[in-house]
Amino acid sequence: MASKDETAFDREAMPHLDAVYHFAYSLSRESGRAEDLVQDTYLQAYRKFTTFEQGTNCKAWLFRICKNLFIDGFRANRRRPRLQSIGAVEPAQSDPDRAIAHFHQRGIESEEIFLDLFGDEVNHFLTELPDEFRVALILCDLEGLCYQEIADALEVPIGTVRSRISRARSFLRERLEEYASELGYRTTEASEIEMDDE
Amino acid sequence: MSCEKVLALLNDWLDDELDASQRGQVRGHLDNCVSCAQSERSLRNVKLLVQAKADRGEPSDGLRNRVVDRLTHERAQGPTSLRWTRSPWLRAAAVLLVLASGFVIYSVVISGKLPSIAHATVAEESLARHIGTGVEGPVEPRWPFETIEDAQRVLERELGTATKLPIRSEQLKFKGASPTTYGSARGVRLFCEYKGRPFSIFALESIPDEVRQRSQCCFCRRKDDRYLVACWAARDLYFSMVGTDLTEGEFMAQLMAR
Numbered sequence: 001m002a003s004k005d006e007t008a009f010d011r012e013a014m015p016h017l018d019a020v021y022h023f024a025y026s027l028s029r030e031s032g033r034a035e036d037l038v039q040d041t042y043l044q045a046y047r048k049f050t051t052f053e054q055g056t057n058c059k060a061w062l063f064r065i066c067k068n069l070f071i072d073g074f075r076a077n078r079r080r081p082r083l084q085s086i087g088a089v090e091p092a093q094s095d096p097d098r099a100i101a102h103f104h105q106r107g108i109e110s111e112e113i114f115l116d117l118f119g120d121e122v123n124h125f126l127t128e129l130p131d132e133f134r135v136a137l138i139l140c141d142l143e144g145l146c147y148q149e150i151a152d153a154l155e156v157p158i159g160t161v162r163s164r165i166s167r168a169r170s171f172l173r174e175r176l177e178e179y180a181s182e183l184g185y186r187t188t189e190a191s192e193i194e195m196d197d198e
Numbered sequence: 199m200s201c202e203k204v205l206a207l208l209n210d211w212l213d214d215e216l217d218a219s220q221r222g223q224v225r226g227h228l229d230n231c232v233s234c235a236q237s238e239r240s241l242r243n244v245k246l247l248v249q250a251k252a253d254r255g256e257p258s259d260g261l262r263n264r265v266v267d268r269l270t271h272e273r274a275q276g277p278t279s280l281r282w283t284r285s286p287w288l289r290a291a292a293v294l295l296v297l298a299s300g301f302v303i304y305s306v307v308i309s310g311k312l313p314s315i316a317h318a319t320v321a322e323e324s325l326a327r328h329i330g331t332g333v334e335g336p337v338e339p340r341w342p343f344e345t346i347e348d349a350q351r352v353l354e355r356e357l358g359t360a361t362k363l364p365i366r367s368e369q370l371k372f373k374g375a376s377p378t379t380y381g382s383a384r385g386v387r388l389f390c391e392y393k394g395r396p397f398s399i400f401a402l403e404s405i406p407d408e409v410r411q412r413s414q415c416c417f418c419r420r421k422d423d424r425y426l427v428a429c430w431a432a433r434d435l436y437f438s439m440v441g442t443d444l445t446e447g448e449f450m451a452q453l454m455a456r
Contacts, residue, residue, distance in 0.1 A: 039265055138252065
């Protein structure tokens with residue numbers, strides 16, 4: 001690699017090291033494995049940097065390399081990613097009336113309550129998500145990638161990204177609402193009824 | 199815009215994926231529909247919660263350094279075809295090769311013998327094995343230098359001055375030399391020390407069959423990673439340089455440190 005390319009690599013790729021780690025962690029959920037993935041990602045990125053199209057999103061490019069290395073690792077270990085169907089957790093999106101009713105009747109709309117109420121449960125529910133759904137959501141919410149960038153990183157159509165994020169949030173919302181209900185939290189509608197009773 | 203349509207677009211709305219027209223329509227609907235506004239807040243809170251609570255992991259303090267170290271190592275090696283040009287050690291050996299080639303040309307003029315032409319490199323393991331088992335005896339160098347002092351003088355002169363390499367001649371100490379063989383080829387092994395590290399330079403009088411018909415240089419190491427070899431073969435000369443107790447990483451780190 002020419003020195004100008006090495007300089008460009010340092011400028012383009014190195015600032016994303018923490019983000020690549022967070023992404024690797026979201027994939028592997030193991031700190032040691034995530035760090036190995038980061039090192040392998042940067043080594044491969046360095047070797048392939050001449051194929052990187054300057055001006056495009058380097059972070060998404062690094063994520064794509066990282067994701068492919070992660071999948072290669074699965075293949076090497078003869079371990080398969082967890083690819084359970086998420087259809088069961090989607091709250092009847094195919095039925096618009098039910099979906100509307102779900103939103104209107106069960107929504108938890110208090111930000112303060114939401115943020116105070118949940119802690120590690122969020123991570124627990126995130127781990128329940130199939131890998132591809134969790135990764136899409138994390139790339140969106142934590143890494144701030146747009147749908148197209150996520151599609152590029154994961155090498156899937158943008159419609160698939162949109163669907164995964166939507167289903168992942170629906171799944172999380174449902175789980176969080178169930179948990180809140182177990183804690184005795186009541187929706188606004190229920191509270192209003194209770195207040196009326198008083 | 200209907201409630202159904204707005205609800206279908208809520209994730210795009212939250213993730214700023216809508217165009218201006220759609221955003222305007224969704225905003226207008228949310229401003230006038232309590233139910234959809236409540237749903238929007240509900241979904242927004244899920245996003246906020248993920249952002250606030252999700253465990254992203256924290257890289258260890260040494261991760262960045264480890265990545266940099268691996269890249270530094272990779273850079274030091276460079277493309278396989280060019281790696282030797284980046285190493286002062288190897289360039290020094292190349293200088294020796296040129297000098298020795300000149301000697302051969304001189305010999306040809308004197309003796310009238312035409313050396314055969316061959317390009318060579320060596321399979322990694324083969325080279326390391328052969329060099330490592332070269333027959334060594336008392337100091338009786340004959341070729342390509344007349345005496346050990348001749349070899350030392352040339353090396354010091356070229357390393358220290360003519361080549362302007364970062365290798366300082368005063369740091370390169372000659373510990374001795376002995377005749378050696380590599381297959382059927384005879385030669386001299388110069389035992390050196392650079393910054394306290396053992397280092398050998400081989401000069402053989404001909405290219406053994408094992409290295410004939412190969413390219414001109416290679417960069418080798420044994421599987422145990424404790425043996426680094428660089429070799430050149432051209433015309434009827436064969437040189438190699440062996441760092442006998444350095445790992446490749448240590449060797450490259452030394453080069454980079456200079």
